[in-house]
Amino acid sequence: MSYTLGGGRIQGPEKTSMQCQLCSAKLEHLTVFERELHYNKHFNDEPQASSSSKPLDEPKAPASESAPTSSKWKWKDWQAHKGQDQWWHPAQSVKPPRNFTPGLIPLLKTHLNKSHAAGNTRRATLCYDRAVLINREVWDAGWGCGYRNYMMACAALMDQPFQPMYFPLLDHPTPPSVRNLQQWIEDAWKAGFDPEGARQLKQLVGTRKWIGTSDVQVAFTSRGIPSKLVDFDMKTSARGAHILTDWVVEYFSQPHGFVDSDKVVKDLQPRTVNDVLFGAAPVTVTSRMPLILQHDGHSRTIVGFEVNKTGNVNLLMFDPSRLPNERLRQAGLDRFASMQTSSLTNAVASSSTNAATTSSANITTASSAKRSATSMLLTNPVPLKRSRAYNQGERSHGDSDDEVEIVHDSRDQNTPGRGRSFSMHDPTKADKTDMLSTPDTLKFFRVDPQKLVKKKAYQILYFPMGAPLSDAEVSAARGMNIYGEMIS
Structure with a gap:
């Protein structure tokens, strides 16, 4: 495992004694992956992802590179088959x-x-609305x-x-995926990035080695x-978990750019969230x-924060090990x-309005130009930007054609991969399917300060959304080890 927290890399906790609750087999010699596989064998001949919301990969020891010889189930039997690493x-x-x-x-x-209407939430702020939970x-x-x-x-x-x-x-040249990231990182090592990480991990491709935010950066x-790492030392901060939550509030209070961490540290009476979001x-x-x-x-991935009725800040997270029901x-x-x-x-309506306005202007040159602009908007609708034809055939295992409805714009017959949308259900039924308990729904995403303070160190990787790095900036990062800005 490769986590750079302040002074170096941190290993996971030690294994504990445990046995299977169904057959009483001893499981302490198995990794978390092999334990889950053991239970899956009891319930189903073909292991399925659990629908439970309990985390399955925290906080255990890193998996070894091969299963114990006494184990019936081998890692090689459960490597991602072609099409699984999607x-x-x-x-x-x-x-x-899925x-x-x-x-x-x-x-x-x-x-x-x-929750706000019920008096349980004062304020909340969320990230980019098209973020995706990936389990x-x-x-x-x-x-x-x-x-x-x-x-x-x-x-x-x-x-x-x-x-x-x-x-x-x-x-x-390769899109993101688990195995592709392993190759990305190894290629970066070969190019001279993060020599310390390269020495410690040695090889990633085809392994089950854990990676951390430093490796992702x-x-x-x-x-x-462009991205930036920030380290939080909870042991030396008198503010405990608040140093972390204050920083997150500051991050979401700005539309883009770097966070002024010194301001967060030095401000002994930081702006309240009500001040940040006043009005x-x-x-x-x-x-x-x-x-x-x-x-x-x-x-985990932080997607926002919530200020509850007592004024405490809860972080809202997407946990890859926590499967939604x-x-x-x-x-x-x-x-x-x-x-x-x-x-x-909305895109089509806006385009139609522009076209009608242009037509009434009766200016031939301007009319032609605006019709051209309208055509471009129609073939590049807002929610489907950069959709590419050669990615349209990618489907999850077991999908049938009638589960995905492709809606074509009749004015866009000659542009494959553009002007499309999919629908698994009639969107008008969305309110009917959202019959979820608000407390249970929010509980799935909330992490309160009492849980945060149990860990002594955190590291955040964030994206200031500046222009892509120049060749000179990328070259300057070669040969450098990856460490974050320390906050305590």
Whole structure:
């Protein structure tokens, strides 16, 4: 495992004694992955991802590179088969794979507003609304959290409209995935990035080695994506978990750019969240990208924060090891389908209005130019930006054709991969399917200060959303070890 927290890399906790609750077999010699596999054998001949919401890969010891010889189930039997290590982002018009759940940010906004109306939430702020929860699969359970958080960051970075050049940098020559990230990092090592990480991990491709935020930053830097690491030393901070939550509040209070960490540290009486959001709606969605939060043994993605009725700040997280139940996932998918349809309708309506205005102007040259602009907008609708024809065939295992409805714009017959949307359900039914308990829904995402303070060190990787790194900036990072800005 490779976590750079302040002074160096941290290993996971030691194994503890345990036995199977069904057959009483001793499991302490097995990794977390092998324990889950053992239980899956009891319940099903073909292991399935659990629908439980309990984390399955925290906080255990790193998996060894091969299973014990006494174990019946070998790692080689459960490597990702071709097609299992999938990639998807919101601009694609095909159905998301089973472990990808878009639409949860608008769903969170709805339930945070309900909680505010009930007097349980004062304020809340969320990240970019097309962020995607990406969960581990059976084959990467126990070691894949770092990879899945990196994929969640990529899904948002490739979809956002503010820095469109991020998309080709992350998509070529190979798109994001668990195994592709391993290759990205090894390629970065060969190019001279993070020599310390290269010495410690030695090899990643084809292994189950854990990675941390420092390793993820190596991959992003080598691809030209600007990012920054921040270390939080909870042992030396008198403010405890508040130093971390204050920093997160400061991050989401700005539309983009770097966070002034000195300001967070020196401000003994920081602005309250009510000051930050004075005059704003109680629940706001920003253009900020999600954050990757690392601690000893696990990593998660921060998608926002909530101030509860007592004034404490809860972080809102996407946990790759915490699987949503079917009702929660379906509610997210329905919200996302509704977002797609609404955005496409608005784009077409806006374009039609422009065309009508142009026609009435009766100026031939200007009219022609505006019709051309309208055509470009129609073939590049807002929610489907950078959709590419050669990615349209990507589907999750078991999908049937009638589960994905492709809607073509009749004015765009000659542009494959453009002007499309998918719908798994009628978007008008979204409110009917969102019959979820607000307390239970928010509990799935909340992490309160009492839980945060249990760990002594954290590291955050964030994206200031500046222009892609120049060749000179990328070259300057070669030969340098990766360490974060220390806050305590």
